[in-house]
Amino acid sequence: MFVCAGNTESFACAKSVGVGLVQSTLNLSRLCLLEKPKEIIFIGTAGSYDFSMPLLSLFISHQATQIEESFTLKHSYTPLDNGVQAQAQPTLDLPIALVNSSNYIHTDADFSKAMCHAGILLENMEFFGVLSVAQCYGLPCFGVFCVTNYTNAHAHRDFIANHERAKERLEGLINQLKKEQND
Template sequence: MIVCAGRNETFNFAQPIGVGLIESSINLTRIALFDKPDFLLFIGTAGSYGNYNIFDIVESKRAANLELSFLSNDSYTPLDNVLESDNKMVKNDTIVNSSNYITTNFELSKHYNEYGIGIENMEFFSVLQVAKEFEIPVAGIFIVTNYTKKDAHKEFLSNHDEAMKRLTKYLIEKQIIK
């Protein structure tokens, strides 16, 4: 099953699950309870912490939930904040960070790279968490639309339509969709 965030990020071949950590976890749990898929592929856009360029495509099986305050030692969590799927098909080591907030401080966000975290997407951590709970193999494919800087939203909007086309083309070329 292919899933995506929703709202302005939808595809005719993917099931929207909601934007952010909460909406996506609630709706994906509902799917898993009533019609559990054999495999989950999350597709969507991402912001780069500097190591990826606009329109780069990143496949991942790893996600984190590290808030900016973690980078400055201003917070901690007793929870697992990095998850990994057992999916053997995805070889990329890039970790996708998820938060309900979009990073706009590029100088601070570059420090995520020190932890192997290269991009951010609001939903992927919750997708991995739900997949883990229901023992569903999972992976994600992301296209970079912006850098995590002050004008991230403006850059996202200006690149979004082209990114959606390129991501769809990539999925066709990889024979994931027809």
């Protein structure tokens, strides 16, 4: 089953699960109970913590973290497991990235450097929730991401400027995946 955030980031062949960690988790759980998918493929855009990464780059992932800036500054801690991984069998020949999820878009360059140093390259609001649901139901899952912006002061402006082109690139990948599934 193909899923996406929805709202401005919808795709014709993907079911919308909602924006952010809570909506995506609740709505995807409901979809899994109703439709009983064999696999979940999340399609979405992402911000990059690595400012040298070319915009509109494509990545694949089956791992996510949920780390807030206050955690990297040692201003907070969590008793929860802030990393999740799902079984995945992606067939696309794309670079693999570790994705961080938050209900906030980070814009601080120091936070971006800390995330890169930790090996975390991308930021997407929903993916940690999607992987958590997949893990709960024992479903293979992976995400495909197109980089629209860097996690800096211009994040929103760059996201808006690149969003349509990113969606076009992702649509092409969806069509490729669907073709491979039908072969």
